[in-house]
Amino acid sequence: MVIFLSCAAFSKKVNKSVYLVVSILTIGLVAYDNFDRIADPRQRTYLDLYLDNPALYGGHKWGSWGTIVNQSDDHFYLFMQGHTIRVQGSVQPAIWGETNYYLYFGEDGTISLIDYHNQDYFYLYYLLSFIGFLIFLWIFFKEWKLTKRGFENA
Numbered sequence: 001m002v003i004f005l006s007c008a009a010f011s012k013k014v015n016k017s018v019y020l021v022v023s024i025l026t027i028g029l030v031a032y033d034n035f036d037r038i039a040d041p042r043q044r045t046y047l048d049l050y051l052d053n054p055a056l057y058g059g060h061k062w063g064s065w066g067t068i069v070n071q072s073d074d075h076f077y078l079f080m081q082g083h084t085i086r087v088q089g090s091v092q093p094a095i096w097g098e099t100n101y102y103l104y105f106g107e108d109g110t111i112s113l114i115d116y117h118n119q120d121y122f123y124l125y126y127l128l129s130f131i132g133f134l135i136f137l138w139i140f141f142k143e144w145k146l147t148k149r150g151f152e153n154a
Helices: 012-039 046-052 124-143
Strands: 060-071 075-080 083-088 098-105 111-119 144-147 150-153
Touching: 046 060, 046 083, 124 144
Parallel strands: 083 111
Antiparallel strands: 060 075, 060 098, 075 083, 098 111, 144 150
16 A cells, blocks of 8 residues: 555646545544544443442442542542542552552442552653653654655754
8 A cells, every 4th residue: 555655657737646645545444433432321430420420330340540639547538430429448659650449339428448559650651751762863853854845864
């Protein structure tokens, strides 16, 4: 497919139009897939369903990622999947990272902590990746010069 799209037998206008059509179709399919899942009520998460009707969806154990918003002696507030929920139990907050929680959702509307695991310094990976990307760009533009016709050797 790539060989066909970049074939020298076609004019530049045909190549550009084919690339434009493929790009628009790819972006459209990704957007449709994402918005279709958001608009479909059957695609709601377990937390959404539980918060709407704890008596029906209670009595289950479930694990997810989240960030501690506020902490007290016997409970803490957890932000996960766009909701801030109150969880019974005590936890040590993660250092510069997130925590994986294993929770029990009671039928009476209470959420209890079963177990947790901290991913300390989890956000440091993003910082290191960003620094690596900047180094890559510096090396790339040191070797190549951008012109109107594309890249040339610097």
